[in-house]
Amino acid sequence: MSDYQPRLDDIQFILNQVLRAPERLAELPVFQEVDAELMAQVLEEAGKFVAAEIAPLNRCGDEVGAQWHQGAVTLPPGFKDAYQAFWQAGWASLTTATEDGGQALPAVLESVLYEWLSAANHGWTMAPGLLHGAYECIKHHASEALQAQYASKVGTGEWLATMCLTEPHAGSDLGLATTRAVPQADGSYQIRGTKIFISGGEHDLTDNIVHLVLARLPDAPPGPKGLSLFLVPKFYADGSRSAVHCERIEEKMGIHGSPTCVMRFDEATGWLVGELGRGLNAMFVMMNAARLHVALQGVGLLDAAWQKADAYAHERRQMRAPKPVGVKGEVTDLIIEHPAVRRILDTQRAWVDGARVLAYKTGLALDIAKHHPDAAQRESAQRWCALTTPILKAACTEQGFHGASDCLQVFGGHGYVSEWGIEQNLRDARIAMIYEGTNEIQAIDLLMRKVVADGGAALHTTLDELALGLSASHVHEAQVLDLFAQLRALTAQALATAQAPDGAVRLSWVAGDYLRLATLALLAWSWTQIDVAVQALPATNDTATRWHAPAAALRAWVLPEFDMRAQMVRTQCIRA
Template identity: 50%
Template sequence: MAEYKAPVQDMQFVLQDVFQADQLWASMPNTQEVTPDLVSAILEEGARICENELFPINRSGDEEGCHWDDTVVTTPKGFKEAYATYAESGWVGLGGDTEYGGQGMPKMLTVMFEEMVYAANTSFALYPALSAGACLCLLNHANEELKQTYLPPLYEGRWSGSMCLTEPHCGTDLGIMKTKAVPQDDGSYDITGTKIFITGGEHDLAENIIHLVLAKLPDAPAGSKGISLFVVPKFHVNEDGSLGDRNAVTCGSIEHKMGIKGSSTCVMNFDGAKGYLVGEENRGLAAMFTMMNYERLSIGLQGIGLGEVSYQSARAYAKERIQSRAPSGKQNLDQAADPIIVHPDVRRMLLTQRAYNEGGRAFAAYVGMWLDMAKGHPDKTTRAKAEGLVALLTPVAKAYFTDRGFDVTVLGQQVFGGHGYIREWGMEQFVRDARIAQIYEGTNGIQALDLMGRKVAANKGEWYGLFRDEVQAFIDDNADLGEFTAPLSAALERLTEATDSVLNSVGDDPNAIGAASCDYLNLFGLTAYGYMWARMAKAAQGGNSEFHTAKVETARFFMQRLLPETLAYHAKVLAGSETLMAPSEELF
């Protein structure tokens, strides 16, 4: 059966030994109170609630799913009670602004907790994740009245949030949306339209749901430049903060999905619902993108979390399941066969899972580090550098975490053989739950286009240069780590050559970016993981525990068996667009 134990030791290792997070937090005014003892307490208590409250209702929630009945949505058995415990313990506002009731914890720490929640129960995790995104958007763009009204109860978890972007006829191309916002004499707006694929749009967990809705004013400019953002509560909020009448927003239906069945994915109908402008008119998309770096990183963590629980389950099964004899001879003389972990191919699968999970965990902390520095570092130049690196690394994190997360869950299922295909063992649920993360919050193909087009080509590789120079400096400063830095150096050279090749082609080939983007993102992700593994190997060397030994051995596996895949991605990027664009449409 599936099992999960939060990897607290590895999280502590990444934060303290690899990145010296306590030193960074001490250097920034808004995180100086985040001590190692506080971090340990948060991780340990987070592990407890994830292992004991959320994981036990994961499979049952998948089996039952959400229920829709005449606009009312009921979550699976146990979700409401678990959410109450989760909210009462303060987890919804863990990273929230302290001025409005949040706890103000740094992103480097909250990514670790988020991974635990996604691993324990991905469907459940999406409800507070959407609230966190809504809070971030309101915090950065709403006026003070809206902040005071909505942020405290959202951070408390009494209310929850949703993000209403997609419509039946438009997904990524939001510029053609039809939802309208008509100004009213009292300063509010009447919102009318239909939104689809709205996570947590309706449920029974919180007493109010606060929808952030993209819509167009009657005289709005065409395209994405004419989009405004509005806050639309499920229940009107009185001046004293109490709830009033129901707003004109209802759930028309919920989707029947491949996975994340305990998460309500809703069709939301706004029929002249009263909303309030967030930020400036026709600047809604920019406001929404404020929280995209955080939200896309969060969805990436879904891949890491599901990969981790899949690995832990597969590892336990491989040590118990007996099948055939080891190639080197009998290992278990008292049994009719040896445990399957003796077989090279099973070890290949398990080590691949572990290498991607732990590499992703380190990279998530790395991106979180730059997010923290962009927000709170006292030096202006450092903040500017951090903002550039966050913009560059976010699409890599979202797409690479979720692509590899899906791969890892498939490997875990494969370790179980036929049992992995049977529902009662739990492995097939992880595969189904992981699949959506490659699609929502911007498909991974869109992430690749964003990386190659907006984050590399648009600034002629300036932000890429920040990353390249940091990795090169690490290589130059650690010549004694040759078995790890030599393959990393080769991968970095390939990534740089691929970057230059596309930049040199953009002027002459309009398809250069699109043809290279996905392979380039994979090349970037592998190289970034190589950098993480080199740093982890350095931090682990000299340690005399089994943990440190395993870390170094996994680093060797990554460098020798996974990082060489950069050769293939490098070759594909350099191949250009001709073989993709030459065939006529009739050939498809």
């Protein structure tokens, strides 16, 4: 099968016609020079780079994989050259501040770039995937001395970075971490401990690797409040190597081109980032940025699987499909004519398109929250980001895996063998449901910390904002308003249940179902926005007809799930 190809027309339509991104960005003084033409130029060049330099390495990366030998890790052929070309061309620093060598462009452009990179080559993209979060963490929490030494190097991608959280006994519960940091007279710390599942902990892509490590001082209290964050480079300024060792890399189901390392810190010298005992606060700058990128991994991997399945369905001949009533002429024996195949492809297309609207809206919101001159606009954007980040991370990655499985089904037995490449999409997609906070944790975060914690205020305000402009006289918009009303009612029941002695247990049973309800309601809303944009196009326009089938699939095959999930939530909730 051919390599993944970014399709700029689809992205342009969503950014320009659906979200009116250039108009929203024009409200921000910092982006006065960023218009639709500039955005198109950036994305066009990004698409060319991804298609020419990154996508062709995907199969080799999977088959050869990262190689470990006596503590050194070598990445698959072509990976290093591609990465050097990537950062030197400025793709790693799209949103980095100009004073740190970046281009200070909008976050939504970076969102599109990383979606395409993940779709083209997930294993390779793991390397720069944490750069933005690491840069923001250093920029906002490190001392001036550390910023001077590391912000530009990480911000431009000249040096790569890691996020060292997990330990053999401490995965989702980071409060169990035991890695020690002992203060030294010169203000540095000696770091000792072992971290596992460290993406890119050791490699040959860059001259240095900057490790951001959670550890606790000897007298720190137990639990998460005792954790602090430290910066430990692979190499120090004088060229000496730190006492950080890669003991091995994991043999994994997928993303073979990315080394998942076991890292041992043997009294390695490091420096405090942020305040003592507030390491998680500093680290969450990285984690929240990473969660949006992981959501986009799900979108990109699903789009890659869909591209393969769609191309195959237009070539594969089998038995003649049933002829729809009213269709003139003969129906061919291409499997694309079969309703079962058409349903799979149109349904996954509906997920990709709708999720892009929500993810790109979140990318825009990141910049609005940071730069908009109006405080109310900043508050609204921040509320949207906080509420939708766990939704997008969980929903997009779940669909990325299960949707890729459906796309594999289009191939029949050919999908199960490696020749066609679709099985790699499935294997690579699975990890995204686990890392950066498992999807179950995202669901609990949404329901307990984002909804119950404030009595549903943020959710209700967000739904009010989304409902503006929707008309009950329009059949599809009326459906969205009805889904919003049901979600509000179920939220009221969840709030009542939270007050019960066993409320936390009851809600934990159905947190995933509640997140799915919110996802479906938002997905339905995103398609009303697509509908409005499509209606503004000439009826005969190819762009207009492109969106009809997935819109129909959403309403026929996706949204009916809402009633099932709602009933599941009701079974655990007290009637409000």
